Amino acid sequence: MASSLATPEASTAAPAREGYWQHLRYIMAENPLTGISFAMFIGLIIMALFGPYLVPFDPVATGAGPALMPPSPAHWFGTDHLGRDVFSRVVVATRLDLMISVSAVALSFVFGSVIGSLSGYFGGWTDRIAGRLMDTIMAFPLFVLAMGIVAAAGNSVENIVYATAIINLPFYARMARAEVSIRRNAGFVQAARLSGNSELRVLFGHIFPNTLPPIMVQISLNMGWAILNAAGLSFIGLGVQPPTPEWGIMVAEGANFIISGEWWLVVFPGMALMLAVFTFNLIGDGLRDLVDPQRRT
Amino acid sequence: MNVPLLDVQRLSVDFNTRKGVIRAIDSVSLSVAKGETLGIVGESGSGKSVTSYAVMKILDRAGKITSGKIIYGGMALQKIPESDMRDIRGREISMIFQNPRAALNPIRKIGQQVADVLIQHNQATRAEARGKAIEMLQAVKIADAEKRFDAYPFELSGGMCQRVVIAIALACKPQLLIADEPTTGLDVTTQKAVMDLIVELTARFNMSTILITHDLGLAAAYCDRLMVMEKGRVVEQNPSTVLFQSPQKEYTRQLLQATPRRDSNVRDLLPKELLDKTDPLPESSPPGPPLLTVSHLKKSFGKPGSENHHLAVRDLSFSIRQGESLGLVGESGCGKSTTSAMVMRLLDTTEGQIEFLGEDIARIPASQFSSHPLRGKLQMVFQDPTDSLNPRWSAERSIEDPLIHLAKDLGKAERKARVLELASLVGLPHNLLGRYPHQLSGGQKARVGIARAVALNPQLLILDEPTAALDVSVQAVVLNLLEDLKHQLGMSYLFISHDLNVVRLLCDRIIVMQKGQIVEEGNARLIMDQPKTDYTQSLLAAIPHPPTGEISTA
Amino acid sequence: MALGVKSRRVLARLLQAVPTIFGILVVCFLLTRALPGDPAAYFAGDMADEASIEQVRKNLGLDQPMPMQFVTYVGDLLQGDLGVAISTGQTVAQELAKRLPASLELTLAALLLSLVIAIPLGVLAATRPNSWVDHLCRFLVTAGVSLPTFFTGLALLYVFYYLLGWAPPPMGRLDMMFLAPETVTGFYTIDSLIAGDWALFKASLAQMALPVITLALFTLAPIARMTRAAMLQTLASDYVRTARAAGLSSRRVLIDYAFRNALLPVVTTLGMVFSFVLGANVLVEKVFAWPGIGSFAVEALVVSDYAAVQGFVLSMALLFVSLNLLIDLIYTLIDPRVSEEE
Numbered sequence A: 001m002a003s004s005l006a007t008p009e010a011s012t013a014a015p016a017r018e019g020y021w022q023h024l025r026y027i028m029a030e031n032p033l034t035g036i037s038f039a040m041f042i043g044l045i046i047m048a049l050f051g052p053y054l055v056p057f058d059p060v061a062t063g064a065g066p067a068l069m070p071p072s073p074a075h076w077f078g079t080d081h082l083g084r085d086v087f088s089r090v091v092v093a094t095r096l097d098l099m100i101s102v103s104a105v106a107l108s109f110v111f112g113s114v115i116g117s118l119s120g121y122f123g124g125w126t127d128r129i130a131g132r133l134m135d136t137i138m139a140f141p142l143f144v145l146a147m148g149i150v151a152a153a154g155n156s157v158e159n160i161v162y163a164t165a166i167i168n169l170p171f172y173a174r175m176a177r178a179e180v181s182i183r184r185n186a187g188f189v190q191a192a193r194l195s196g197n198s199e200l201r202v203l204f205g206h207i208f209p210n211t212l213p214p215i216m217v218q219i220s221l222n223m224g225w226a227i228l229n230a231a232g233l234s235f236i237g238l239g240v241q242p243p244t245p246e247w248g249i250m251v252a253e254g255a256n257f258i259i260s261g262e263w264w265l266v267v268f269p270g271m272a273l274m275l276a277v278f279t280f281n282l283i284g285d286g287l288r289d290l291v292d293p294q295r296r297t
Numbered sequence B: 001m002n003v004p005l006l007d008v009q010r011l012s013v014d015f016n017t018r019k020g021v022i023r024a025i026d027s028v029s030l031s032v033a034k035g036e037t038l039g040i041v042g043e044s045g046s047g048k049s050v051t052s053y054a055v056m057k058i059l060d061r062a063g064k065i066t067s068g069k070i071i072y073g074g075m076a077l078q079k080i081p082e083s084d085m086r087d088i089r090g091r092e093i094s095m096i097f098q099n100p101r102a103a104l105n106p107i108r109k110i111g112q113q114v115a116d117v118l119i120q121h122n123q124a125t126r127a128e129a130r131g132k133a134i135e136m137l138q139a140v141k142i143a144d145a146e147k148r149f150d151a152y153p154f155e156l157s158g159g160m161c162q163r164v165v166i167a168i169a170l171a172c173k174p175q176l177l178i179a180d181e182p183t184t185g186l187d188v189t190t191q192k193a194v195m196d197l198i199v200e201l202t203a204r205f206n207m208s209t210i211l212i213t214h215d216l217g218l219a220a221a222y223c224d225r226l227m228v229m230e231k232g233r234v235v236e237q238n239p240s241t242v243l244f245q246s247p248q249k250e251y252t253r254q255l256l257q258a259t260p261r262r263d264s265n266v267r268d269l270l271p272k273e274l275l276d277k278t279d280p281l282p283e284s285s286p287p288g289p290p291l292l293t294v295s296h297l298k299k300s301f302g303k304p305g306s307e308n309h310h311l312a313v314r315d316l317s318f319s320i321r322q323g324e325s326l327g328l329v330g331e332s333g334c335g336k337s338t339t340s341a342m343v344m345r346l347l348d349t350t351e352g353q354i355e356f357l358g359e360d361i362a363r364i365p366a367s368q369f370s371s372h373p374l375r376g377k378l379q380m381v382f383q384d385p386t387d388s389l390n391p392r393w394s395a396e397r398s399i400e401d402p403l404i405h406l407a408k409d410l411g412k413a414e415r416k417a418r419v420l421e422l423a424s425l426v427g428l429p430h431n432l433l434g435r436y437p438h439q440l441s442g443g444q445k446a447r448v449g450i451a452r453a454v455a456l457n458p459q460l461l462i463l464d465e466p467t468a469a470l471d472v473s474v475q476a477v478v479l480n481l482l483e484d485l486k487h488q489l490g491m492s493y494l495f496i497s498h499d500l501n502v503v504r505l506l507c508d509r510i511i512v513m514q515k516g517q518i519v520e521e522g523n524a525r526l527i528m529d530q531p532k533t534d535y536t537q538s539l540l541a542a543i544p545h546p547p548t549g550e551i552s553t554a
Numbered sequence C: 001m002a003l004g005v006k007s008r009r010v011l012a013r014l015l016q017a018v019p020t021i022f023g024i025l026v027v028c029f030l031l032t033r034a035l036p037g038d039p040a041a042y043f044a045g046d047m048a049d050e051a052s053i054e055q056v057r058k059n060l061g062l063d064q065p066m067p068m069q070f071v072t073y074v075g076d077l078l079q080g081d082l083g084v085a086i087s088t089g090q091t092v093a094q095e096l097a098k099r100l101p102a103s104l105e106l107t108l109a110a111l112l113l114s115l116v117i118a119i120p121l122g123v124l125a126a127t128r129p130n131s132w133v134d135h136l137c138r139f140l141v142t143a144g145v146s147l148p149t150f151f152t153g154l155a156l157l158y159v160f161y162y163l164l165g166w167a168p169p170p171m172g173r174l175d176m177m178f179l180a181p182e183t184v185t186g187f188y189t190i191d192s193l194i195a196g197d198w199a200l201f202k203a204s205l206a207q208m209a210l211p212v213i214t215l216a217l218f219t220l221a222p223i224a225r226m227t228r229a230a231m232l233q234t235l236a237s238d239y240v241r242t243a244r245a246a247g248l249s250s251r252r253v254l255i256d257y258a259f260r261n262a263l264l265p266v267v268t269t270l271g272m273v274f275s276f277v278l279g280a281n282v283l284v285e286k287v288f289a290w291p292g293i294g295s296f297a298v299e300a301l302v303v304s305d306y307a308a309v310q311g312f313v314l315s316m317a318l319l320f321v322s323l324n325l326l327i328d329l330i331y332t333l334i335d336p337r338v339s340e341e342e
Helices: A020-030 A032-054 A086-122 A124-138 A142-153 A157-183 A187-194 A199-235 A247-258 A264-291 B048-056 B082-088 B110-120 B126-139 B158-170 B188-204 B216-222 B240-245 B250-258 B272-276 B336-343 B366-371 B373-377 B395-406 B412-426 B442-454 B472-489 B500-506 B524-529 B534-542 C002-033 C039-044 C050-060 C066-078 C092-127 C132-146 C149-163 C188-195 C198-235 C238-245 C250-287 C293-302 C306-334
Strands: B006-017 B020-032 B037-041 B063-072 B093-096 B176-180 B208-213 B225-230 B233-239 B290-301 B310-321 B325-329 B351-356 B378-381 B460-464 B492-497 B509-514 B517-523
Touching: A032 A086, A032 A264, A086 A124, A086 A157, A086 A199, A086 A247, A086 A264, A124 A142, A124 A157, A124 C002, A142 A157, A142 A199, A142 C002, A142 C250, A142 C293, A142 C306, A157 A199, A187 A199, A187 B378, A187 B395, A187 B442, A199 A247, A199 A264, A199 C132, A199 C149, A199 C250, A247 A264, A247 C149, A264 C132, A264 C149, B006 B048, B020 B037, B020 B048, B020 B063, B020 B225, B020 B233, B037 B048, B037 B216, B048 B063, B048 B093, B048 B176, B048 B208, B093 B158, B093 C238, B110 B126, B110 B158, B110 C250, B126 B158, B158 B188, B158 C238, B176 B188, B188 B208, B188 B216, B188 B534, B208 B216, B216 B240, B225 B240, B225 B250, B233 B240, B233 B250, B250 B472, B290 B336, B290 B492, B310 B336, B310 B492, B310 B517, B325 B336, B325 B500, B336 B460, B336 B492, B366 B373, B373 B378, B373 B395, B378 B442, B395 B412, B395 B442, B412 B442, B412 B472, B442 B472, B472 B492, B472 B500, B492 B500, B500 B509, B500 B524, B509 B524, B509 B534, B517 B524, B517 B534, C002 C066, C002 C306, C039 C050, C092 C132, C092 C188, C092 C198, C092 C250, C092 C293, C092 C306, C132 C198, C149 C198, C149 C250, C188 C198, C198 C250, C238 C250, C250 C293, C250 C306, C293 C306
Parallel strands: B037 B208, B037 B225, B093 B176, B176 B208, B325 B492, B325 B509, B378 B460, B460 B492
Antiparallel strands: B006 B020, B006 B063, B225 B233, B290 B310, B290 B351, B509 B517
């Protein structure tokens, strides 16, 4: 090349590539809660994976100790009205509670974001039909709709998963639709068309990966909500049946004893539930900082 | 003249950012005399806006005045409390901003927004505020002001909104007006109307003005004195005529040179040390046979007969020969972008033929053209280099993309070699190929975009305002690069722009469009010198020009 | 003239509710047909033989094609026929009507309480970033959405009823010692005031306090979060900068420029908040034995009383749609930009 235009303008040297981990560390330092929440998240995973092998008592065995014993060195969280060990039950319940919410969120993420992406990208009839469908779901108070679905489809854990997935579907669909449609005519998308990408490849190869960061935030915040929702359903007697250990049902069983002062039946499963939801919400907030520092709220 | 109205001495402002404290302006001194117009000129990041925000003391929370004095009419503004400062804002010093639509409260009636200021500064009681606000709206030449008092910003055009912003700023007859890029984003004819209005009103009220702009031509046309800023520092301060004829500093000279004039050619824009290393412009060869012939092209949006039905392009015919550059010029909404999208096969036509290399490509639906053999021959460089790169892809991946899909016979190693070749061609250092868009400068991103566009050896390249988002110094380099590539690769260009001065640099022939139709077509030189239609004349008259002639070397 | 435009917008918005309601009816209809097993066998009872099941199928119109069944279903609904509740023997419509005021009183009081606290909190937090108000707001927001309502309710009960003895026992809307006031609005607090019975008012308020606080803690979070976010955004907007550059007083900038604009997204969020509160209501009613439609539904679920549950789902959906409609109408009136064709 003879032309020296091949040398770039010297004055504007771009910053060196910033390490991802460095950025992550910065976020952690800025907001220590995010660091704590990641630690709690790992704790939850360990409890879900290895809980049943770690606990001192069989979670469904009655008479592990005397009934209604307050917390003691032998029974850290006390015992319930059937003499079952509350600590063992709380730990073992983690797996079921997380399983329900993870599968529900995964289902709604997959279906919701595909529906939303298609309707955001193609518009027209696809958009109108999908939009009408989502509007109809959103026309119900969501928890009430979940109650209705489980009541009609049958009282089982799978149906709790489906119901939770259905009521979360619109969030993903709407979000994906919005994120796709703002990028539909972006320069890089036009450029992708000019580079010979087919329409579907433009959508799923170029646009969709760019919508993932905000959707990840949504997933994390949504996980907490899905856990609450599933626990709420079992609290009113839907889905999980006794004696299966599950946080919602444990709180429901303990509710009768709160007015006579046996607080540990409610407080420990309730706290576990709260901490799990709190963890996902904090991670969601932390991810939001990571993904989009401007939109911090 | 001896006591200036505003006297800023050694002012420094720091910003707290995630990357630590950054000095936004460093020891800036300036003064404005009564009735004078001072222009502050600089490229993006030069600190020109921060200077004015600091004077008004409306920096956002992250910004702090660390040292220096701001003396206004004998008062030291940096010391006075916020409550006193509030009385000064709007009454003594006012400010207007770019992006006028966003600068107005979207859910408050525009007249009410003018009245708010009048009431605040005790210029009117609640009862008389409406009348006085209407007077002010009339002063900024808003037709039917009485009725428009009750309008909301979304009901007005951008130019109208800027008039309302001016009415708010001037309602209390302040002594000093700071105009921060007041016409950026507006069409040239609107720009001229707004600037003339500001000049007229500030003269009538005997006000001083600070005009902040990136556009040297605009500054030259309206300012008595100019101050050039770079990276938070003052480079040079001189009366306009002096600055333009004999700039004292190298940076000023480069800036002046990079600003297109009526008589400059594309090489003139380059700074001397770059020019010395650059080959002279190649002789332009006579254009070959027609490459693209567009006939009776039409595009309408909305359902026919419905309220929002409109014709964006009505009956357009033109042709481009091989090796020729055609400029398509017009103001926003004239249909030039719609036209380019149709020619580029990103948008379906309503009617008409687009004959490219002997085939009517208008028949092929836009959604299927991506796999057409002609796709690679017809490429485009986009307006915003940032927006046109996939944020999750490295520069290398972006350049490689068209090769993957449209040059299927290339093996992986050959593709990589071709990417390196392309990077050299557009002057992108190979070590930058692994970087992501946010790690590249504007000029570098523009180079990536160009490399991608020429990857498949296209015959026709559409340039859609390729330098509109770039600083003038970068624009100069990119324009030269495009000119050289055209000769090297034997391409034809369709150059779309609102800026006649820029189009003229690259194009032999120009089409002027208005409301979806061609109003004038012909040789670039001829159109610039002897426009035939009123519209082209008004367009040309509206462009502020820096003074022509040689810039003396200091 | 301006009024003409506005009323046209209101009318247009009302018309938009029609397809939504149609959608709700379709879903509710599908839910009634999704009963596990054969609905005819279910309604015929455990003792029924083939013939009587067939008879029930005919009586219920289950042998008809689906679209016909839907028409019959909607026809029944229009006459207010939601079926009979097994547990009480009364019609579902009657049961719901009787219990609705209790639920509404609880829900509306909680919404009011959370709005009164959350909006000022969000505004204060946004105007003083990183102050203690801001930190409090952020804490409440994150904690609030993490708390399961049924758990908060039980925890409050333990502290304020069992430990401190401040709250009455969780036994519904009124202590046994009192008789319900004469029904005017159906809201005990308001009706007792109308009747001029101060002691009754205090008693009903005392019963309401804990459930209302429980619900409000839950709805506080999304409202405060949105208010804070919206205020931060409007405070950073160009028009607020213009207003400040024009020297407007901070009060005016805050209220007429920042807050009024920030209110728009907050009003939009309220739709979501209604959805949450109506769901959480069910749980809170169960915890406090509140005789509303939520606890009615929970009881019905226990005994597999499908007609009652479906009636509950439908009425909740209709309630939600009307609340949303109200919100949209308010929005239409405060935002001049809502165009007519939308």
